[in-house]
Amino acid sequence: MDQYKEMREVKQQTETVLALIEEALKKLNSASNWGLYDILGGGMISSIIKRNRMKDSNQLLHEIEAALRKLQAEYGDIELFLPEKFYFDFSTEFFDVWFDNIFTDLSVQSNLKRTKKQLEALQEQIFELDQAVAEALSN
Template sequence: MQQNLSDELIRVGNDLRKALENALSTMDGASNWGLLDLLSGNYYMTYTKYHKIESAEVNLAHVKDLARQFECELETFNQSRPNIIDVKPFHTISHYFFDNLYADFLIQGNIAEAKEALREMMRCTENIIRTINHQS
């Protein structure tokens, strides 16, 4: 029974890790387009950046769902839980109206914070999986 529980926990943890990698990848794309937007300031760069951010938000929603599932599995092992990431809104609408350097820096800061939260969640998830593997 305990082995089945640990197998399920590891499976969900690995799914979460993959989702985190995908989310980080899309956030990297948003960050790169954000830098181009900072340098050029044209509408196309802003639009493309937000297209990347929308893709990242879809991935973040998937990460949050898997993190909740992972938390439920962790309760059976009394392990510490990874913090579910809470990403600040990216202020999309206001940025289109007030597309300026300040707004671009604000968005880049939000992206950087989200990436750091994802990296921290990745480290925590990997540590928990490693611990469960050693206990099995």
């Protein structure tokens, strides 16, 4: 396979990863917004919506992980780290939704913030790789 074709495949894969990251960030922002509402006096409904957004972002993190594996296979000498996924255990979700206490809400909000920062850092890495590949293709 020629180098130009390989670089095009890397470029295509970086664009796929960037699109997935953007979608995951939207879900995380939505979950965070619902989390703030939940902290400020929301109730069971806001907790359920927040949890659903978190589950959606977790699914996207799985998709990003698969896309990153493919990207690393295409462009072997990069090391990328995926943000931690949310761990959904029954007790945390139960306390968040049914007892809706401030301590659980703050803990969840902290996890959302950490995951968002990690995902933004990954986005920056992929964007830089995308720009480098685009420059190599234009030469």
